[in-house]
Amino acid sequence: MDPQPRDIVVARPEGLYCPAGDFFIDPWRPVAQALVTHAHGDHLRPGHGRYLTSEAGRHVVTQRVGAVDLQTLAYGDTITHNGVKISFHPAGHVLGSAQIRLEHGGQVWVVSGDYKTGPDATCAPFEPVRCDVFVTESTFGLPVFRWAPQQDVFDSINAWWADNAAAGRASIVHAYSFGKAQRVLSGLDPAIGTIVVHGAVAAMDEAYARSGVVLPATKSVLDATPAELRRCLVVAPPSAQGSAWLKRFGDYSDAFASGWMLLRGARRRRNVDRGFILSDHADWPGLLEAIAASGAPRVIVTHGYVEPLVRHLAEQGLQSGAFKTEYGDDEDVKDTGEAAPAEST
Numbered sequence: 260m261d262p263q264p265r266d267i268v269v270a271r272p273e274g275l276y277c278p279a280g281d282f283f284i285d286p287w288r289p290v291a292q293a294l295v296t297h298a299h300g301d302h303l304r305p306g307h308g309r310y311l312t313s314e315a316g317r318h319v320v321t322q323r324v325g326a327v328d329l330q331t332l333a334y335g336d337t338i339t340h341n342g343v344k345i346s347f348h349p350a351g352h353v354l355g356s357a358q359i360r361l362e363h364g365g366q367v368w369v370v371s372g373d374y375k376t377g378p379d380a381t382c383a384p385f386e387p388v389r390c391d392v393f394v395t396e397s398t399f400g401l402p403v404f405r406w407a408p409q410q411d412v413f414d415s416i417n418a419w420w421a422d423n424a425a426a427g428r429a430s431i432v433h434a435y436s437f438g439k440a441q442r443v444l445s446g447l448d449p450a451i452g453t454i455v456v457h458g459a460v461a462a463m464d465e466a467y468a469r470s471g472v473v474l475p476a477t478k479s480v481l482d483a484t485p486a487e488l489r490r491c492l493v494v495a496p497p498s499a500q501g502s503a504w505l506k507r508f509g510d511y512s513d514a515f516a517s518g519w520m521l522l523r524g525a526r527r528r529r530n531v532d533r534g535f536i537l538s539d540h541a542d543w544p545g546l547l548e549a550i551a552a553s554g555a556p557r558v559i560v561t562h563g564y565v566e567p568l569v570r571h572l573a574e575q576g577l578q579s580g581a582f583k584t585e586y587g588d589d590e591d592v593k594d595t596g597e598a599a600p601a602e603s604t
Contacts (some may be wrong), residue, residue, distance in 0.1 A: 267343070267361050267368040268394065270582040275370065275394075275561075279363050280343035282311075284370050287585040294345070296372025297356035298323045298437065301586050313347045315383060315470065316355020319437065322466040334383065350374035351385030352539050353438030354470060360388055369553060370394040373586075375538070376545040378409050380445040381438075381472050387552035392559065395550060398540040398587065399518055400564035406518070406542045412535055413446030419514065419533060421451050424490040429511035433531065436496045437463045438539050441474060443494055443516055449475045453487040457495035457504070480507050500531075518542070550577075562586040 268275050274286030282292035289306035296302055298312075298319040305324050312320050314331040321329065332338060334357070337346045347357035351374055358371040369390040376385045420430045434440040436459040444464070447454055456464065456477045464474060483491060488508050497515070499505060518538025519525045526534035541549060546568065550558055557578040560568050565581045572579035 265364055265366065267363050267366055267392070268370060270584070275582065275584070277343060277361060277363075280341045280345070280361070282340065284359055285372065285586070294359055295320065296350065296359060296370065297353055299353065299373070302372060311345075313355050313357040315349075316357070318466040318469040319353075319355050319463065322463060323437070334386075348388050349383035349386045351376060351379060351382060354382045354441070354467060354472060356382060358386070358388055360390065366391050368392045368394065369555070371396065371549070373398070373540055374549060375541045376548055377406060377541075379442055379539070381441045381467065381474075385549065387549065389554045391555060392557045393550060393553040393555035394559045394561060394582070395546065395568075396540065396586070397546065397560045397563035397565050397568040399538065399542050400546055400560070400568035402543045404518065404521060404542045405544060406538060407536065409446070409537075412537050416443070416446065416514075416516075416535055417448045417451060419512070420447075420492045423512050424452050427489050427510070429489060429508040430492045431505065431508065431511050431513040432492065432494050432516055432535070433497045433500055433513065433529075434460075434494055434516040436460045439516055439537070440464075440494050440496070441467055441472070442537070442539065444474045444477070447475055447492060451492070453478055453483055453491040455480055455483050455488070455491045455493045457493070457499055459496050459498075460494050480504070497529075500529075 268277055273283055273288040273290050275284045282294055283290045284294045285296055285302040286293050287304055291308040293307040293310050295310055295312040298316055303323055309328045311330045314333045317331045332347050334347055334349055337344055344362040346360045348360060350356040350358045350372055358369050361368045367390040369388045371394060373396050374385055423430045432443055434443050440460045454475055454477045513531045514533035514535055515529045515531045516535045516537045520534030520536045558572050560581045561584045569579045569581055
């Protein structure tokens with residue numbers, strides 16, 4: 260999208276840039292000042308001089324990038340930097356995820372990062388923020404993407420686990436180690452049996468615990484008894500699929516948790532027994548709900564199915580366009596083997 264006079268945010272090779280404030284939002288190349296919406300790898304990169312993120316995300320950010328020059332801001336609190344008023348507001352995507360509100364020169368922009376409008380016990384719920392310009396994702400920006408109620412998905416996972424346990428078979432759920440894994444854990448029924456987590460998941464669980472998020476008790480594969488391993492539910496990252504680590508569980512059934520499981524062929528490409536449709540991104544109705552709630556007459560789309568959403572918004576009378584970005588390489592793309600949709604320039 261061509262910049263307009265007085266635009267608060269513009270696209271640069273390093274990332275989304277606020278000229279008045281002289282800072283970047285979720286930059287993909289090293290910069291001096293980085294505001295970070297959340298700690299997924301496509302939005303949080305190492306190598307920046309200073310980081311500003313939500314206080315709720317402090318522990319997951321440091322878990323991902325280590326000891327950096329980090330400042331945090333509680334949801335709703337404000338600071339002013341070079342005349343730009345900045346505040347963070349819950350995005351409902353994962354723990355610590357935030358929409359960033361920028362106010363300058365009589366305008367309000369909101370850069371939403373990634374978000375979802377549905378429930379999630381592991382993070383603060385999405386909070387609509389009124390603005391003049393709303394910068395939105397579009398990972399699942401097609402009308403076909405409509406999520407079932409979250410509890411229905413959890414009920415399906417637990418029923419599958421119970422059936423496997425009754426047959427003396429372990430259940431493996433592949434889920435991204437940050438965000439998706441903890442959301443899956445929050446919906447499990449510990450009465451069915453032992454829950455085992457991969458080391459990568461355990462590390463993020465510790466960051467969640469330090470953040471005050473309570474999850475079911477879990478064990479490492481080394482702490483579980485042989486009897487438990489035959490009937491447990493395992494939460495492991497997609498990278499563990501087909502690894503020697505899984506041989507410890509003997510006979511098992513496996514599954515993948517992702518919004519992409521809605522598409523025909525996605526489960527086959529992942530070569531798993533079950534696909535559970537569970538995404539930490541907004542579906543099509545959620546995207547439209549969030550955009551409408553912002554009240555913004557102008558909407559800029561950053562990544563995902565960009566062109567269909569831009570076209571739909573224009574048909575609804577909104578001024579719509581896109582920023583070309585390097586976002587999208589998180590749990591619903593990289594870890595599923597799906598190709599990210601082409602972006603508009």
